[in-house]
Amino acid sequence: SFSSIFTRFYAFVLGLIGTFWSKTHSSLGHRTHLLVFCFAAPLVPHFTECISREMATFSCWWSTGSFQNISSPEDLKVFYERKRYFPGKTDRNECPQYNYLNQECFFDANHTTAWDTYCLELYVHNVTYANEDDCFTLPYIDPPVALNWTLLNLSPSGLSYDVLVSWKPPPSADVKSGWMRVEYELQYRELNSTKWKNLEIQYDPQQTIYGLHVGREYEVHIRSKMKAFVKFGEFSKSIFIQIEGRTSFPVMLALIFGISGIFIIIMFIVVSQHQRLIMILLPPVPAPKIKGIDSELLKKGKLEELNLILSGGGMGGLSAHAPDFYQDEPWVEFIEVDIDGADSSEKEDNQGSDTQRLLALRLFWFIFSFPDDDSGRASCYDLDHPDQDPLIPMATLLPGQPEDREASADRDQTTAPQTWVNTDFYAQVSNVMPSGGVVLSPGQQLRAQENQEDAKKGSKKETCDDNAKDIHFQLLVVDPENTEIKQNSTPSTSPVSNEGYQTVPLQTVDPNPIEEQQSPYILTPDSPQSPPFTPVADYTVVQEVDTPPPSCQSQHPLKSLPAMPVDYITPDLFGHLSQ
Amino acid sequence: MEKSKLYLILLVVLSLGVSSQQITDSQRLFTIAVSRVQHLHILAQRYFGNFESSLGPDEKRQLNKIFLQDFCNSDYIISPIDKHETQRSSVLELLLVSYRLVESWEVPSRSLAALSRDQISGKLTELKTGLQLLIRTNQEAAFVEGGVALGRFEDYDQRPDQNLRRNYELLACFRKDMHKVETYLTVAMCRLSPEANCTL
Numbered sequence: 001s002f003s004s005i006f007t008r009f010y011a012f013v014l015g016l017i018g019t020f021w022s023k024t025h026s027s028l029g030h031r032t033h034l035l036v037f038c039f040a041a042p043l044v045p046h047f048t049e050c051i052s053r054e055m056a057t058f059s060c061w062w063s064t065g066s067f068q069n070i071s072s073p074e075d076l077k078v079f080y081e082r083k084r085y086f087p088g089k090t091d092r093n094e095c096p097q098y099n100y101l102n103q104e105c106f107f108d109a110n111h112t113t114a115w116d117t118y119c120l121e122l123y124v125h126n127v128t129y130a131n132e133d134d135c136f137t138l139p140y141i142d143p144p145v146a147l148n149w150t151l152l153n154l155s156p157s158g159l160s161y162d163v164l165v166s167w168k169p170p171p172s173a174d175v176k177s178g179w180m181r182v183e184y185e186l187q188y189r190e191l192n193s194t195k196w197k198n199l200e201i202q203y204d205p206q207q208t209i210y211g212l213h214v215g216r217e218y219e220v221h222i223r224s225k226m227k228a229f230v231k232f233g234e235f236s237k238s239i240f241i242q243i244e245g246r247t248s249f250p251v252m253l254a255l256i257f258g259i260s261g262i263f264i265i266i267m268f269i270v271v272s273q274h275q276r277l278i279m280i281l282l283p284p285v286p287a288p289k290i291k292g293i294d295s296e297l298l299k300k301g302k303l304e305e306l307n308l309i310l311s312g313g314g315m316g317g318l319s320a321h322a323p324d325f326y327q328d329e330p331w332v333e334f335i336e337v338d339i340d341g342a343d344s345s346e347k348e349d350n351q352g353s354d355t356q357r358l359l360a361l362r363l364f365w366f367i368f369s370f371p372d373d374d375s376g377r378a379s380c381y382d383l384d385h386p387d388q389d390p391l392i393p394m395a396t397l398l399p400g401q402p403e404d405r406e407a408s409a410d411r412d413q414t415t416a417p418q419t420w421v422n423t424d425f426y427a428q429v430s431n432v433m434p435s436g437g438v439v440l441s442p443g444q445q446l447r448a449q450e451n452q453e454d455a456k457k458g459s460k461k462e463t464c465d466d467n468a469k470d471i472h473f474q475l476l477v478v479d480p481e482n483t484e485i486k487q488n489s490t491p492s493t494s495p496v497s498n499e500g501y502q503t504v505p506l507q508t509v510d511p512n513p514i515e516e517q518q519s520p521y522i523l524t525p526d527s528p529q530s531p532p533f534t535p536v537a538d539y540t541v542v543q544e545v546d547t548p549p550p551s552c553q554s555q556h557p558l559k560s561l562p563a564m565p566v567d568y569i570t571p572d573l574f575g576h577l578s579q
Numbered sequence: 580m581e582k583s584k585l586y587l588i589l590l591v592v593l594s595l596g597v598s599s600q601q602i603t604d605s606q607r608l609f610t611i612a613v614s615r616v617q618h619l620h621i622l623a624q625r626y627f628g629n630f631e632s633s634l635g636p637d638e639k640r641q642l643n644k645i646f647l648q649d650f651c652n653s654d655y656i657i658s659p660i661d662k663h664e665t666q667r668s669s670v671l672e673l674l675l676v677s678y679r680l681v682e683s684w685e686v687p688s689r690s691l692a693a694l695s696r697d698q699i700s701g702k703l704t705e706l707k708t709g710l711q712l713l714i715r716t717n718q719e720a721a722f723v724e725g726g727v728a729l730g731r732f733e734d735y736d737q738r739p740d741q742n743l744r745r746n747y748e749l750l751a752c753f754r755k756d757m758h759k760v761e762t763y764l765t766v767a768m769c770r771l772s773p774e775a776n777c778t779l
Contacts, residue, residue, distance in 0.1 A: 056662040083647060113660040114762070115755055117647050135647055137755070178765035178777050179662050181617075228621045228758070230628065 043067075044129045045076065045122045052138055053172040055114055055180055055226075059106045062122060077123040078105045082116050114138050159252065160213050161243055166206035170224060170233075181227040187235070188220040203227070217242040605716050609768040612709045616677075616761045619702060623754040630750050642747045651752035653683045658759060665766055671717050673763040678710040680756050691749055 043065035052058035062078070078095035095105040105120075119135040121128050165186065169175045173182050186199040186207050199207060212218055221238040225231060270277060631639065658676045659665040665673070681703050688699045769777040 054662075083650070109661065109663060114662065115660065115759055119647065135643065174662070176769065176773075176777055177666065178767075178769035179665070179762065181761075181765065228617070228624045228761075230624070 045124050047120055050136060054174055055138060056109050057107055057112050058138060059104050060120055061104050063103065075124060079121045079123055081119040084116055112138065160211050163209045163212055163241055164206060165209060165220060167222060169205060182224050183227050184222055184224050186222050188218055191217045191219055214243050605713065606772045608709060608713050609771065612706060612713060613764050613768050615706045616757065616764055620757040620761045622697065623757045627750040627754045630746060642744060645744055646748055646751055649748060651755060652687065653680055653752065653756050656680055656683065665763065670767045670771060673767045674710055674714045674717060677760045677763045678707060678714065680760050681707050681710060684753060684756060687749060691746065
């Protein structure tokens with residue numbers, strides 16, 4: 001009849017379409033859908049879909065196709081074959097649970113094995129309809145679908161904002177025990193556009209969407225899939241996001257204008273007050289300065305003028321009448337030394353205080369204080385004379401030049417307050433012997449002895465006597481074994497004084513801690529073995545001279561040329577000094 | 580009496596310390612092993628996907644049919660087959676079966692070009708070493724190593740395109756086994772340390 005011919009023709013066309021369709025799609029073995037298309041045949045009953053939501057159970061749905069006379073449930077049966085290794089090759093069973101209303105066959109947990117291959121068959125009217133495409137392995141079936149999610153974080157920053165979307169894993173998937181591992185893909189779009197924007201697939205059950213615009217409405221949905229598998233589940237229900245932005249717009253604009261205005265004002269201030277800001281923020285590092293003395297003099301090494309300034313005109317030569325070179329730099333501070341502490345202990349322990357005074361506090365070469373402020377004073381100073389020169393601590397042994405020595409000798413004997421300028425206490429190595437010894441030049445020592453002898457003959461106060469004895473050193477030869485250490489408080493007994501130069505055997509400076517080895521220039525009063533002071537092997541011992549008041553003439557000033565540039569105490573020396 | 584009490588307390592504290600150290604060691608090793616096997620599984624999926632996309636649809640269908648008739652080389656290793664069995668197995672059992680599965684792939688993975696290019700065999704050996712360590716920390720008895728017979732790959736079919744079929748089956752079985760091991764190790768890890776974020 002015409003209807004049957006039409007039906008067959010229709011089926012034929014459908015079959016043709018179906019074969020083309022099936023050729024472009026892969027088999028089910030690793031895909032989701034069961035698509036059965038027969039070639040030039042009516043549509044047979046077939047399975048449409050199999051889904052497992054939690055990899056423990058699964059369901060398959062069938063369709064009867066074009067068969068009309070399937071009415072009672074007994075007409076259709078579902079069988080499955082499952083490939084198992086141990087019970088044998090395959091076992092064939094009937095569907096464990098039918099649902100004819102939905103045309104569904106449900107496999108519960110007892111009948112589901114995760115890594116076995118299932119092949120489903122439909123048995124209708126004693127005819128088995130099976131297809132190779134109907135075989136699948138469970139993990140490759142669609143993952144679960146339903147997701148709950150909430151909108152959390154809203155951080156507006158003007159015209160755009162970010163949103164943190166979070167959700168829970170699918171309720172059917174047992175992610176917590178590790179049985180399934182699920183990953184998610186988020187998609188969002190503006191409501192009036194048709195193109196979805198994908199975000200990266202990730203495992204975290206939350207994701208931030210950046211750059212949403214205020215005032216527009218967005219639609220967001222999500223889908224999941226099992227990790228390392230291909231097929232995604234269905235998309236969840238969408239949620240809608242919108243932020244009202246009318247009120248915030250002018251506020252932000254005003255804020256932007258205000259900030260830029262303030263910024264312009266700040267820039268203006270910075271540019272106009274450039275110099276002052278530099279001064280405030282980056283003050284120049286105060287170099288050591290002697291009040292009343294131009295640092296250029298020191299650099300040029302003009303000793304005579306320096307001596308003149310320091311000594312000349314009496315006490316006040318430097319303090320009041322000298323031109324103030326730094327009046328335009330009020331921030332210049334003059335570091336002052338305080339020698340009261342040393343003086344108080346002087347009487348108790350002459351030997352200890354000797355060293356202490358010399359090395360501990362009085363060897364800051366950059367400190368020249370004058371008695372207008374907290375000037376350190378020697379004990380022999382009269383407190384009624386505030387303008388007396390304080391002890392000037394520094395002494396170094398530098399190669400003295402004969403003419404200066406003589407000149408200073410003359411001056412010493414004539415002028416009462418004898419000052420001297422010693423700006424350094426590093427010895428100068430004048431020669432290195434082939435044997436390895438080092439020749440230092442302690443020229444000032446000769447001077448010291450001469451002056452001391454002279455001073456002894458002169459009249460002196462009782463109070464100054466002690467000081468005279470105490471506060472001078474001499475260069476001593478020192479061996480590493482400290483055998484030749486001598487201390488001389490009287491010049492006459494010094495064997496060294498007769499020599500113009502002394503050879504100091506080279507001593508390797510070991511970086512030992514102080515307690516283990518007496519560093520040559522450390523003088524600790526309580527060290528039993530070493531003498532009160534241990535002269536420096538590599539450096540000279542500083543010699544102390546103070547300028548006595550008119551009555552005290554026991555001191556012998558030393559003079560040294562600032563032939564070497566003014567320098568700082570080395571850190572280790574300073575550390576020793578501060579003990 | 581007092582001394583013995585003190586010793587007892589010390590012993591308890593020490594054992595607690597040791598066991599907690601063991602636990603953290605175990606967690607750390609698990610995390611490493613799980614990440615390694617996840618990586619292997621992703622690679623296996625990629626290899627199989629690439630291979631499949633290079634086939635025509637007829638070839639695919641035929642190979643699929645053959646694959647269904649055959650078994651994987653590692654199918655003789657008894658392993659939990661579903662969720663219930665997996666959760667019923669102890670951590671040690673899961674570790675042992677994972678170890679055997681990984682070991683069974685050490686040699687065959689060298690024969691596949693795709694696998695050997697990415698040094699899959701070396702990665703499997705590494706994973707095996709990690710599993711050994713885990714097994715040792717999870718049991719007191721000495722672990723009897725070796726003795727796992729590697730079954731010969733059975734060829735039911737003597738068709739000329741052996742290579743294609745063999746590759747297909749190897750890749751499909753490799754993917755399946757890697758997924759198995761990944762699932763077992765993840766379940767064991769999440770059971771030992773539930774506070775670990777098992778969604779990752």
